[in-house]
Amino acid sequence: MSGAGASVGAAGGGAPVGAPAVALELRGLQKSYVRGKPVLHAIDLSIAGTGLTAIIGPSGTGKSTLIRCVNRLVEPSGGQVLLDGEDLTALRGRSLRLARRRIGMVFQEYNLVERLTVIENLLCGRLGHVSAFRAWLRRFPQADVDRAFELLDAVGLADFAKVRADALSGGQRQRVGIARALMQEPRLLLADEPTSSLDPKTSVEVMELMRGLCAQRGIPVIVNMHDVELARRFASRIIGMSGGRVVFDGPATALTDEHLKQIYGGEGWLA
Amino acid sequence: MDRRRAVAEPLTPGSAVRREWQRFTPGQRLARFAVYFSVVAAFVLSLGTVEVIPEFLWDAPAQVQDLLLRMWPPDYAHYPSSVHDAMVETLHIATLGTVISVLLAVPLGLLAANNVMPSRTVNTLIKLALVTSRSVNSLVWALLFIAVFGPGALAGTLAIAFRSIGFVGKLLGEALEEAQPGPIEALKASGASWPSLLVFGYWPQVKPAFWALVLLRWDINVRESAVLGLVGAGGIGVALNTAMNLFQWDRVAVVLLAIFVVVIVAEVVVTWVRGRIL
Numbered sequence: 001m002s003g004a005g006a007s008v009g010a011a012g013g014g015a016p017v018g019a020p021a022v023a024l025e026l027r028g029l030q031k032s033y034v035r036g037k038p039v040l041h042a043i044d045l046s047i048a049g050t051g052l053t054a055i056i057g058p059s060g061t062g063k064s065t066l067i068r069c070v071n072r073l074v075e076p077s078g079g080q081v082l083l084d085g086e087d088l089t090a091l092r093g094r095s096l097r098l099a100r101r102r103i104g105m106v107f108q109e110y111n112l113v114e115r116l117t118v119i120e121n122l123l124c125g126r127l128g129h130v131s132a133f134r135a136w137l138r139r140f141p142q143a144d145v146d147r148a149f150e151l152l153d154a155v156g157l158a159d160f161a162k163v164r165a166d167a168l169s170g171g172q173r174q175r176v177g178i179a180r181a182l183m184q185e186p187r188l189l190l191a192d193e194p195t196s197s198l199d200p201k202t203s204v205e206v207m208e209l210m211r212g213l214c215a216q217r218g219i220p221v222i223v224n225m226h227d228v229e230l231a232r233r234f235a236s237r238i239i240g241m242s243g244g245r246v247v248f249d250g251p252a253t254a255l256t257d258e259h260l261k262q263i264y265g266g267e268g269w270l271a
Numbered sequence: 272m273d274r275r276r277a278v279a280e281p282l283t284p285g286s287a288v289r290r291e292w293q294r295f296t297p298g299q300r301l302a303r304f305a306v307y308f309s310v311v312a313a314f315v316l317s318l319g320t321v322e323v324i325p326e327f328l329w330d331a332p333a334q335v336q337d338l339l340l341r342m343w344p345p346d347y348a349h350y351p352s353s354v355h356d357a358m359v360e361t362l363h364i365a366t367l368g369t370v371i372s373v374l375l376a377v378p379l380g381l382l383a384a385n386n387v388m389p390s391r392t393v394n395t396l397i398k399l400a401l402v403t404s405r406s407v408n409s410l411v412w413a414l415l416f417i418a419v420f421g422p423g424a425l426a427g428t429l430a431i432a433f434r435s436i437g438f439v440g441k442l443l444g445e446a447l448e449e450a451q452p453g454p455i456e457a458l459k460a461s462g463a464s465w466p467s468l469l470v471f472g473y474w475p476q477v478k479p480a481f482w483a484l485v486l487l488r489w490d491i492n493v494r495e496s497a498v499l500g501l502v503g504a505g506g507i508g509v510a511l512n513t514a515m516n517l518f519q520w521d522r523v524a525v526v527l528l529a530i531f532v533v534v535i536v537a538e539v540v541v542t543w544v545r546g547r548i549l
Contacts, residue, residue, distance in 0.1 A: 071460050101462035111457035115475040124471055128462025136470045177457075184461055 023049045023188050023220045024070065029079035031065050039065050041244045042079065047188070052211050052221040054235035054252075056228055058264050062244045063224040067190050070222075071103045072096060084187060101128035104181030104219075106210070108193035110173040112180070114166040118157060121165050121176055122148040125183025144183070151179040154213060171202035178210050182217070189214055191223040195230065203227070207234045228260065341520035349522045350529065354510050358529050360424055361506035364499065365492040368431025373485055376436045380443030386455070387447055387473065397440075404437030409495050413504035424505030431492050431499070438488055446480035447473055482548045486541045493537045497530045 068074035195203035240248030240263040416426035500508020514522035
């Protein structure tokens with residue numbers, strides 16, 4: 001397959017001091033839900049320690065599966081997922097939970113606990129660190145509560161701390177989703193179609209917020225998206241997938257109509 | 272009628288093939304007829320086995336009138352001396368029985384829900400236990416516990432508790448299975464432990480259903496425990512049974528009135544509380 005082949009080099013500033021230049025590496029990652037019908041064909045990718053990477057491709061091509069294999073919400077069938085050099089595919093039980101704490105995730109349907117308040121939803125991001133008993137009594141460490149309020153300020157929802165999540169609009173919910181993921185102080189942020197349920201204006205705002213907050217904190221982001229224009233606008237690197245394979249990998253500026261034809265097939269839809 | 276006209280004039284002029292639509296296929300229509308037919312047949316057949324004695328049926332209005340006359344006026348003086356304590360005991364049996372059943376039913380409900388406990392074998396075994404609890408009527412449970420602990424409120428309380436486990440456990444398990452998987456997945460992705468998933472993922476989602484079904488069960492238990500005394504398991508049923516055996520119909524009336532008032536009050540309380548928690 002002819003990709004643009006331009007690899008994203010050692011990305012510059014913002015990376016945590018001493019952090020390896022490569023945050024995540026996928027080696028021969030495979031997944032098949034049905035034996036003999038692979039959804040992902042031996043994917044090899046490495047994600048740098050900063051920057052926003054967008055994965056684009058038609059529906060059903062395995063973008064979501066790929067991203068979920070990273071934090072093992074989907075069990076890979078083969079290959080390796082290396083986070084800072086540690087293979088996550090072999091982890092079980094407690095060590096898997098500890099690895100998941102280092103990976104934040106933002107979802108298409110926000111996946112907030114609707115009947116809890118906004119601040120409680122943010123504190124959910126600390127559940128990997130706090131015992132269930134303390135969480136039950138809502139006795140989170142003061143540092144976590146401070147952090148939650150800081151993040152609420154950062155996503156512009158300071159006045160909504162005690163509002164129940166089901167009272168929020170879609171855009172507000174996704175901002176809570178981003179803040180919850182950042183509560184984990186993650187090494188990597190995954191976002192699975194974070195704007196697909198939002199209107200165009202809100203989508204741009206959410207992407208801007210996600211890119212900005214993660215750049216400040218030196219957190220690399222991997223985003224699945226449908227919207228090619230949004231990907232071009234916000235991603236420093238674009239990965240195009242088709243039929244469970246990577247068919248394009250390069251900077252957003254290198255993505256041409258030829259590539260899009262290859263990724264999505266046909267050309268009648270191109271304006 | 273409409274159908275016949277449609278045959279005469281096709282809706283799409285010029286089209287040779289007319290597309291027909293009917294709500295039911297002939298097979299479905301036959302099945303529906305079979306259902307209606309068997310319902311009527313079952314009614315007729317059961318009337319035959321009940322063996323109504325016509326004399327007793329014609330006699331019934333006079334008997335009811337006689338009973339009501341004997342009940343009126345109710346012997347209100349009887350209430351403070353012997354009905355009140357039995358009434359309170361009934362409420363205690365219902366409440367304590369509900370509390371015990373909830374304590375036992377929560378772990379069972381968790382194990383019965385496939386999303387919380389992803390093992391079909393465990394789910395099925397637990398569901399079997401829950402069905403066992405429900406298939407035995409509380410009067411039968413009471414008789415069993417009287418055989419073990421002797422007559423009294425303890426047997427009544429345990430009877431209420433064991434009858435309720437199946438109810439609370441089953442409905443709690445179903446509420447858990449209806450919980451949205453999205454938030455659970457999100458918490459899992461953040462590294463939350465299993466107990467944390469229960470506390471922050473499942474509990475907020477099932478909380479309204481849980482309190483609603485506990486209140487409903489308490490409401491049912493108040494009514495059921497009023498009957499338990501008939502078999503000697505304590506509560507107001509004992510007072511009712513005694514008065515009936517002695518043909519003191521004016522006292523029977525007081526007991527029935529007391530039960531009626533308590534059930535109404537329970538209903539009002541349950542409705543009010545449910546309105547506040549949902």
